[in-house]
Amino acid sequence: MDLAFFLIQLLNGLQYGLLLFLVASGLTLIFGIMGIINLAHGSFYMIGAYLAWSLSSMTGSLTAAILIAIPLTVVLGMGLERLLIQHLYKRDHLYQVLLTYGLILVFEELRSVIWGDDVHGVAVPALLSHSIPLTENLSYPVYRLAISGVCLLLAAGLYFLIQKTRLGMMIRAGASNREMVQSLGIDIKLIYTLVFALGIALAAFAGMINAPLSSVFPNMGGGVLIICFVVVVIGGIGSVKGALIASLVIGLAETFGQVLVPELAGMVVYFLMAVVLVWRPEGLFGGRS
Amino acid sequence: MDKKQIAGYDRRGFLIGGTAIAGAAAAGILLPSGAALAQQAKLKVGLMLPYTGTFAKLGVAITNGFKLAIEERGGKLGGRDIEYFTVDDESNPAKAPENTSKLVQRDKVDVVIGTVHSGVAMGMAKVIRESGTLWINPNAGADEVTGPLCAPNIFRTSFSNWQTTYGLGKVVKGKGHKNVVFITWKYGAGEQAMGGFKEGFEKEGGKLIKELFVPFPQVEFQALLTEIASIKPDAVVAFFAGGGAAKFLKDYQAAGLKGKIPLYGSGFLTDGVLDAVGDAAEGIETTLHYADGLGTKKDDAFRLAYAKTYKQQPDVYAMQGYDAGQLLAAGMEAVKGNVSDKVGMIKAMETAKIDSPRGAWTLSKAHNPVQDMYLRKVVGKENKVQGVAWKALADPARGCKA
Numbered sequence: 001m002d003l004a005f006f007l008i009q010l011l012n013g014l015q016y017g018l019l020l021f022l023v024a025s026g027l028t029l030i031f032g033i034m035g036i037i038n039l040a041h042g043s044f045y046m047i048g049a050y051l052a053w054s055l056s057s058m059t060g061s062l063t064a065a066i067l068i069a070i071p072l073t074v075v076l077g078m079g080l081e082r083l084l085i086q087h088l089y090k091r092d093h094l095y096q097v098l099l100t101y102g103l104i105l106v107f108e109e110l111r112s113v114i115w116g117d118d119v120h121g122v123a124v125p126a127l128l129s130h131s132i133p134l135t136e137n138l139s140y141p142v143y144r145l146a147i148s149g150v151c152l153l154l155a156a157g158l159y160f161l162i163q164k165t166r167l168g169m170m171i172r173a174g175a176s177n178r179e180m181v182q183s184l185g186i187d188i189k190l191i192y193t194l195v196f197a198l199g200i201a202l203a204a205f206a207g208m209i210n211a212p213l214s215s216v217f218p219n220m221g222g223g224v225l226i227i228c229f230v231v232v233v234i235g236g237i238g239s240v241k242g243a244l245i246a247s248l249v250i251g252l253a254e255t256f257g258q259v260l261v262p263e264l265a266g267m268v269v270y271f272l273m274a275v276v277l278v279w280r281p282e283g284l285f286g287g288r289s
Numbered sequence: 290m291d292k293k294q295i296a297g298y299d300r301r302g303f304l305i306g307g308t309a310i311a312g313a314a315a316a317g318i319l320l321p322s323g324a325a326l327a328q329q330a331k332l333k334v335g336l337m338l339p340y341t342g343t344f345a346k347l348g349v350a351i352t353n354g355f356k357l358a359i360e361e362r363g364g365k366l367g368g369r370d371i372e373y374f375t376v377d378d379e380s381n382p383a384k385a386p387e388n389t390s391k392l393v394q395r396d397k398v399d400v401v402i403g404t405v406h407s408g409v410a411m412g413m414a415k416v417i418r419e420s421g422t423l424w425i426n427p428n429a430g431a432d433e434v435t436g437p438l439c440a441p442n443i444f445r446t447s448f449s450n451w452q453t454t455y456g457l458g459k460v461v462k463g464k465g466h467k468n469v470v471f472i473t474w475k476y477g478a479g480e481q482a483m484g485g486f487k488e489g490f491e492k493e494g495g496k497l498i499k500e501l502f503v504p505f506p507q508v509e510f511q512a513l514l515t516e517i518a519s520i521k522p523d524a525v526v527a528f529f530a531g532g533g534a535a536k537f538l539k540d541y542q543a544a545g546l547k548g549k550i551p552l553y554g555s556g557f558l559t560d561g562v563l564d565a566v567g568d569a570a571e572g573i574e575t576t577l578h579y580a581d582g583l584g585t586k587k588d589d590a591f592r593l594a595y596a597k598t599y600k601q602q603p604d605v606y607a608m609q610g611y612d613a614g615q616l617l618a619a620g621m622e623a624v625k626g627n628v629s630d631k632v633g634m635i636k637a638m639e640t641a642k643i644d645s646p647r648g649a650w651t652l653s654k655a656h657n658p659v660q661d662m663y664l665r666k667v668v669g670k671e672n673k674v675q676g677v678a679w680k681a682l683a684d685p686a687r688g689c690k691a
Contacts, residue, residue, distance in 0.1 A: 005519045012511040108341065117346035119535050121565035124543075131545050138518035139545030144511075214508060215539065215565050217532030219343045223506060255512040258503070266475060266504030 008134055009255055015144055017251025018151035019210065021244050023224050024231035025154060026202030028243040032232050033162070033175050034195055036085060037096045040103035041228055042221025044200050048073060048207025050111060053120045053216045062125050066208050070201055077200030081193045089178070089192070108219070117218050122211040147209055154202075158240045171195055175238065230269060234276050236286025245284060331372035332621065332628065335392035337403030337413065340377040343531065344405045346561075348377075351427045351610030353599050355402060358614025361594070366618050367626030374398055378409050385412025393420045399628045400425065402613055405606075407431035407450075407478050414438045423620075423634070427613040428606060432481045435657035437688035441635050444656045446612040446643075448578055449684040450481035451488075453555040456662040456679030457526065457576045458489025461553055466523035468498045472513060472537075473528040475502035482528040482555050498522060508536045514544045525550055530557040535565040542569040556580075556665060556672065560605055563670045570667045579605040579647045580663040580674035591646040603646075612645050619643070655686035 023045060030038045048069065055065035080103075088095050123129075124143045131139035162168040174181045174188045182188045207220075214220065231250060235242030250269050257268035264271075276284065336355070338348035359371055374396040376388050385408070392398045393416060400423040404410055410429035417424045417440075424443050426434060430450040434443065461469060471486060473479030479502070487497045499520055501513045517525055525546070529537045534557065541547050547569065556577025559570050591611060595603040603611075616638055623637030624630040639652050650660040664678040 002519075005515060008515050009512060012515055016509055016511065112341075112345065117349075119532050119562050119565045121535060121539065121567060123567065131543060133545065135518060137521065137546060137549040138515060139543075141543035143543075213536070213539070215532055215535040215562075217343070217535070217565075218345065220532060223508070254509070258512045259516055262502055265502065266507075 004135060008138070008140075009259060010252070011140070013252035013255035014248060015148050015251070016255060017248035018148045020227060020231055020251055021155060021247035022147070022151045023203070023206040023210070024228040024243055024247060025158060025240075026199040026204075026206065027228045027232055028235070028240055029158075029195055029202065030199035031229070032235075032238045032240075032243065033171060034192065034199075035175060035237075036088070036196070037093050037100065038199070039097060039100040039225065040107065041203050042223070042225035043104050043107035044073070044077075044203035044221070045207040045224050046111065046219075046221035047076075047107060048204030049122075049211040049214070049216045049220060050115050050207075051204065052208035052211040053122050054115065056122055062122060062208075062212065066205070069208060070205060073201045073204035074197045077197030078193050080200070081196040085196060086189070086192065104221075111218065120216040122216060124212040143212060147213070150209060155240065155244045162240055167191070227269070230273050232283075234273055234283055236280075236283025239283070239285035242283055242285030330369070332366055332369045332400075332626070333372050333374060333396065333398040334617075335374045335376065335396060335398035335401045335403075337376045337378050337388055337392055337401055339380045339405050339409075340375075342380050344380045347405045347428065347606045350604055350606040351402075351405070351613070353595070354603065354607035354610030354612075355427070355614040357591075357595055357598060357607075358611045358618065360598070362618055367621035367624065369621070369626040378404050378406070380404075380406040380409060382406065382408030382412050385409040386416050389413045389416040393417070393422050399423065400617060402427060402610075402617075404429055407434075410434055411438070414443065417443065421631075423631070425613045425616055427609045430478060430481070432684070432687070435653070435655040435684060435689065436686055437690075439655040439686065439689035442631070444616060444638060444652070446616055446658060447609040448660075449657055450478050451485035452657075452660075452662065452682055452684050453557070453577060454482045454486035454526070454528065455489040456682055457553060457555065458486055458491070458495065459493055460574065460576060460664055460678050461524055461526065462490060462493035462495045464524070464551070466495065466551070468496050468522050469524050469526055470499045470501060470517055470520060470522040471497055471526045471528075472501040472503070472510075472517070474505040474507075474533065476505040479505070479528050486526055506533060508533050510537055510540045511544075514540060514546060517550065518544070518546060522550060525552050527552060527554040527558055529554070531561070534558050535562040538562065538566045538569040538573075556605070559665075559667050559672055563667065563672070571669075573667045574675070575665050575667075575672065576662045576678045577605065577665060577672075578658070578660045578662055579608055580665040581671040582673050583646070583648070583663075585646070585648065587644055587648075588646040608646050612643055612647075615643050615645065616641060653683045653686060655684065655689040657684045657686065659683040 027041045030036050051069040052065050055068050056062045059065055084099060088099060128143045128146050131141045133139045170186055170191055174191055178188055231243055231246045235246030253268050253272055258265040336352060338351055339345055340348050374392055376391055378388050392401055402425050405428045407429045410426055410431055414434060421442055426445040428447045430448050432449045432451050435445055435449060471483045473483055483500060490497060527537060541552055552573055554575045556575040559573055559575050563570055592603055595607060619641035620634040620638040624633045639656060642649055642651050648661055650658045653659050659681050661677045662679040662682050664675040665672040666675050
């Protein structure tokens with residue numbers, strides 16, 4: 001590998017890492033901060049992708065599709081939280097696992113009924129559809145770089161929201177002591193509903209802007225679910241910064257793993273997770289609790 | 290009304306009915322199991338296919354194709370009506386032995402039709418080899434099924450993974466490519482497809498300079514595409530299917546490799562994804578045992594009948610299911626519906642010449658189709674046939690001792 005290709009692989013790794021952060025960001029909120037184990041995270045990712053596909057083929061524009069779909073997913077998230085999730089805050093994690101596993105099955109079946117079982121493609125918006133030539137035979141798609149930019153913005157926005165705003169303070173306080181926050185006169189129920197909806201919308205948004213790259217197909221959520229949990233576990237529960245760093249580390253490990261140790265490529269990430277768990281069981285940036 | 294009473298009545302009614310059935314069955318044992326009795330009973334067909342999950346669409350297509358073949362024969366085989374027993378195998382290899390046992394032991398089916406996923410097929414093989422039940426595999430391409438695991442009661446109407454790419458070696462070499470890279474998922478089917486290509490390509494004097502693997506079922510290809518660009522091979526050959534294939538084709542184009550380094554593949558690379566990938570697949574040549582635009586009478590009739598019945602176009606999977614129905618029909622007609630004559634049935638099936646939409650085929654000694662592999666080219670939304678890449682290609686059935 002000469003220097004040019006090393007740099008391109010570095011770019012691949014960082015870009016993939018940012019993509020991972022985008023997909024895992026919703027889970028960071030819901031699992032990392034609210035403490036709800038949401039196995040259906042991948043389903044919301046899939047729903048986002050399918051919404052992007054069906055709405056963009058109706059409106060002819062991915063941007064329009066995303067603008068219409070985001071309010072829909074927020075409403076979906078709020079509805080689910082009010083109807084189902086809020087009854088489980090005080091219960092054991094096992095109930096959350098059972099409920100959200102059930103949701104996976106429900107959403108898969110609904111997807112099959114509404115949209116069918118075909119593979120679909122979403123066109124890259126014309127403005128971003130060209131590629132930048134890097135070497136004599138390799139170019140880099142602009143859309144991938146644009147997604148990276150969106151991911152960075154999102155990371156900054158989330159960090160700001162959680163660490164620097166009053167709402168973020170209430171969320172963090174609610175996560176560590178729900179009763180205390182409530183007795184201070186803060187409507188913690190509403191805050192939780194909002195945070196859950198935001199997490200769902202983020203997962204769906206990831207599916208939407210990733211749809212032109214990944215295509216849209218049944219069970220596409222299953223593949224991202226596990227890696228999202230790995231991101232949150234390595235990064236540390238409750239840390240947006242940790243999730244970002246973990247995503248980048250995983251992106252690089254996976255990219256260079258495939259190139260340098262192809263025989264073990266499938267294991268590199270999990271090996272990494274095992275090492276982190278032994279070395280720092282609370283994750284890279286997790287608070288000791 | 291008193292609920293308990295109803296329940297009690299029901300239970301009693303059930304017991305009486307059950308006793309009567311048991312009695313009848315006992316009487317049945319005393320009778321000679323002649324053809325006259327067998328013809329009255331329905332033929333029990335077990336469908337073990339994925340009806341949920343990634344391969345749900347394939348499971349449905351196979352079922353549709355199979356039932357179409359039966360319907361064309363008046364809904365009967367060898368004079369017997371059909372009774373279906375359906376199990377959703379979820380493409381889960383871990384549940385395969387249990388699911389197969391459900392059909393074989395609980396439902397006591399006469400024949401099992403299944404499945405799509407090669408790992409599930411391997412689990413089925415174990416149970417089926419022990420029970421001796423007839424098994425027609427309408428898709429799963431694991432080489433082992435008609436290799437080391439072959440048995441008189443095991444049939445396949447689709448392909449072996451080796452078959453889908455062996456002929457491609459000659460095609461790629463014929464285009465003047467000498468140094469080639471193969472890319473696939475790291476799993477059984479991918480490795481076997483690669484093995485078939487390597488054998489066929491190196492026999493022609495080509496050289497497989499690098500084997501690239503993506504962990505299954507991951508679809509992040511950027512790192513390996515970059516590596517392909519740095520290796521600069523004469524051509525790339527790929528084995529992917531479904532959503533992964535769609536993504537690979539688009540990524541290959543977006544990376545600027547399309548048009549610079551020619552891409553070839555087994556037909557699954559471009560089957561069922563052409564609507565999803567836009568022009569990213571245009572012009573790509575693949576080999577498979579089926580193609581669009583064959584224009585034979587049989588194929589046209591099949592496509593028309595399928596479209597009429599199911600309001601959609603058939604694909605390669607529907608065709609394989611259809612042929613599974615045809616193969617079973619050949620066996621059933623030869624023994625006039627008497628399934629207990631298993632030897633006669635197997636003999637009729639292994640010597641049958643199946644008039645398939647893909648073109649007529651026969652079975653190899655290991656019960657895998659000996660079939661023409663077509664060279665196809667993506668033109669618009671079709672995998673247009675270009676000619677025959679390999680006439681009557683037979684899987685070598687390595688390790689088959691039956």
